[in-house]
Amino acid sequence: MSLRLYDTAARAVREFVPLEPGRASLYLCGATVQAAPHVGHIRSGVCFDVLTRWLVARGYAVTFCRNVTDIDDKILAKAALEGRPWWAVTAHYEREFAWAYDVLGCLPPTVEPRATGHVPEMIELMDTLIAGGHAYPVDGDVYFDVSSYPAYGALSGQRPDQMQPAADSEGDTRKRDPRDFALWKAAKPGEPSWPTPWGRGRPGWHLECSAMAGKYLGPSFDIHGGGLDLVFPHHENEIAQSRSAGGEFARYWVHNAWVTTSGEKMSKSLGNSLLVREVVKRVRPVELRYYLTAAHYRSMIEFSFEALEETAVGYRRIEGFLARARERLAPGEVTGADLSSARPPEFDAAMDDDLGVPQALAVVHETVRQGNAALAAGELAAVRRAYAQVLAMTDVLGVNPYAAPWDERSALDGAATGRWRTIVDDLVAARIAERAAARAAKDFAAADRIRDALREAGIDLVDEPDGTRWTLAEPS
RNA sequence: GGUGGCGUGGCCGAGAGGCGAGGCAACGGCCUGCAAAGCCGUGUACGCGGGUUCAAAUCCCGCCGCCACCUCCA
Numbered sequence: 001m002s003l004r005l006y007d008t009a010a011r012a013v014r015e016f017v018p019l020e021p022g023r024a025s026l027y028l029c030g031a032t033v034q035a036a037p038h039v040g041h042i043r044s045g046v047c048f049d050v051l052t053r054w055l056v057a058r059g060y061a062v063t064f065c066r067n068v069t070d071i072d073d074k075i076l077a078k079a080a081l082e083g084r085p086w087w088a089v090t091a092h093y094e095r096e097f098a099w100a101y102d103v104l105g106c107l108p109p110t111v112e113p114r115a116t117g118h119v120p121e122m123i124e125l126m127d128t129l130i131a132g133g134h135a136y137p138v139d140g141d142v143y144f145d146v147s148s149y150p151a152y153g154a155l156s157g158q159r160p161d162q163m164q165p166a167a168d169s170e171g172d173t174r175k176r177d178p179r180d181f182a183l184w185k186a187a188k189p190g191e192p193s194w195p196t197p198w199g200r201g202r203p204g205w206h207l208e209c210s211a212m213a214g215k216y217l218g219p220s221f222d223i224h225g226g227g228l229d230l231v232f233p234h235h236e237n238e239i240a241q242s243r244s245a246g247g248e249f250a251r252y253w254v255h256n257a258w259v260t261t262s263g264e265k266m267s268k269s270l271g272n273s274l275l276v277r278e279v280v281k282r283v284r285p286v287e288l289r290y291y292l293t294a295a296h297y298r299s300m301i302e303f304s305f306e307a308l309e310e311t312a313v314g315y316r317r318i319e320g321f322l323a324r325a326r327e328r329l330a331p332g333e334v335t336g337a338d339l340s341s342a343r344p345p346e347f348d349a350a351m352d353d354d355l356g357v358p359q360a361l362a363v364v365h366e367t368v369r370q371g372n373a374a375l376a377a378g379e380l381a382a383v384r385r386a387y388a389q390v391l392a393m394t395d396v397l398g399v400n401p402y403a404a405p406w407d408e409r410s411a412l413d414g415a416a417t418g419r420w421r422t423i424v425d426d427l428v429a430a431r432i433a434e435r436a437a438a439r440a441a442k443d444f445a446a447a448d449r450i451r452d453a454l455r456e457a458g459i460d461l462v463d464e465p466d467g468t469r470w471t472l473a474e475p476s
Numbered sequence: 477g478g479u480g481g482c483g484u485g486g487c488c489g490a491g492a493g494g495c496g497a498g499g500c501a502a503c504g505g506c507c508u509g510c511a512a513a514g515c516c517g518u519g520u521a522c523g524c525g526g527g528u529u530c531a532a533a534u535c536c537c538g539c540c541g542c543c544a545c546c547u548c549c550a
Contacts, residue, residue, distance in 0.1 A: 029550075037550090040550055044550040073548075156546080159479085228480090228544080228545080228550080229550065231545075233547045258544085296489085304488095307500095311489095313501095314499045320513070357490095359498080363497095363498090365497095376507090377515095447509085448509095451511085462513060463510095
């Protein structure tokens with residue numbers, strides 16, 4: 001079986017056949033860097049990180065391009081509001097996004113181009129479109145002529161004659177048709193601008209993605225991704241531009257669903273943003289990632305801290321098994337190249353089926369259950385197998401507690417390395433020994449005092465058949 | 477007006493014609509000084525009404541409810 005993906009354009013699951021065997025090219029509409037990322041923004045990053053990881057796991061050489069939109073109306077408005085230059089605003093929020101992607105374990109894209117760095121490519125594209133009769137300049141603006149592209153609306157299922165006229169088109173006599181969209185906006189006083197054959201101005205939103213996708217991935221590439229709300233108009237317009245300029249453009253369109261709170265789409269206008277920076281103060285980043293990953297990427301997530309906590313308990317179960325297995329196995333058995341190929345076939349089948357992460361996680365949990373049973377029975381060969389499988393599977397999902405960036409951060413990690421770990425291990429071992437003596441003497445009050453004191457210090461003690469283990473307590 | 481989606485047990489969340497995914501919670505048991513963890517076991521769920529079928533959560537028809545997109549959106 002090979003990978004199948006739901007293609008928005010086809011409204012069906014299609015077998016993924018890359019343009020070039022063994023290679024996959026992917027463009028993702030990244031952030032407009034005008035505010036700090038909330039959970040909904042980062043879900044997109046996480047979804048496509050899982051897709052990328054799965055393509056890599058399936059042996060594809062992946063070229064992943066995720067753009068940064070660093071010029072648009074909202075950025076200019078934000079700059080005015082914050083009283084600092086627009087480029088200071090974009091630099092600031094670009095760092096916020098980079099931090100959020102990193103803290104949630106999203107692998108860095110192959111290339112992360114900025115819109116403002118690709119004005120020459122945009123001018124070239126507009127030249128081509130104007131020459132081909134698909135665009136027209138008016139007083140420094142450049143508009144795309146929707147009527148010149150008969151397939152307009154095919155991606156989103158919109159029929160141009162049924163669409164509501166754009167809110168900003170009233171009284172706008174420069175457009176030939178209210179549905180035409182701006183490729184380029186003429187400079188207004190005080191706004192940043194770049195020189196073009198049609199006068200100074202700045203990029204329209206849609207043009208940049210066509211220009212950058214073309215530059216880095218070529219006129220044809222495999223997958224174009226983004227949030228569901230980008231289907232129309234953004235992706236529709238990208239298609240119109242790029243195809244009118246002669247390219248095939250994206251061959252598969254993949255869209256992730258959004259995150260809602262209280263049944264409403266998360267957005268700044270509703271004032272219910274859950275900033276990544278705030279959420280990871282309440283839960284570990286890996287748990288937020290697990291929560292965002294656990295739902296199918298095309299299902300809406302109704303965000304709540306209660307649901308997040310509950311899901312996190314399930315993740316801790318996985319971590320718990322891994323930590324116990326790791327202690328039981330010989331050091332040479334817990335690392336090794338063969339671990340990556342240890343995924344159960346059912347897991348791969350689930351992932352191949354339009355990234356069926358929920359089913360894939362069912363395989364993970366089933367393996368954990370078997371592993372725990374093997375641990376209890378002392379069947380080390382089975383423990384080793386389950387350990388390798390769980391590691392390989394969590395790796396694909398980006399939640400392997402022993403892989404970057406979680407390896408140094410995992411609160412439940414019973415085997416993390418490093419000097420602090422060694423030091424704490426020695427100190428706690430002494431207290432565990434004291435407590436063992438107390439228990440042997442049936443002085444349970446003394447034994448419980450030691451356990452309570454350690455708990456107070458943030459260390460949980462767990463008695464197991466072959467001894468007492470300690471873990472860092474979950475922050476409460 | 478146009479387009480698309482959703483409704484599954486106490487909760488989260490898959491599945492898309494035929495043996496009840498998985499997790500969380502709950503209950504019973506094993507283990508245990510206690511606790512925790514772990515293991516074993518326990519559920520007659522698919523918005524409503526019709527229909528097709530040997531068989532429907534899944535297909536068809538009609539309703540009801542919720543949500544999103546239609547030039548700011550991840």
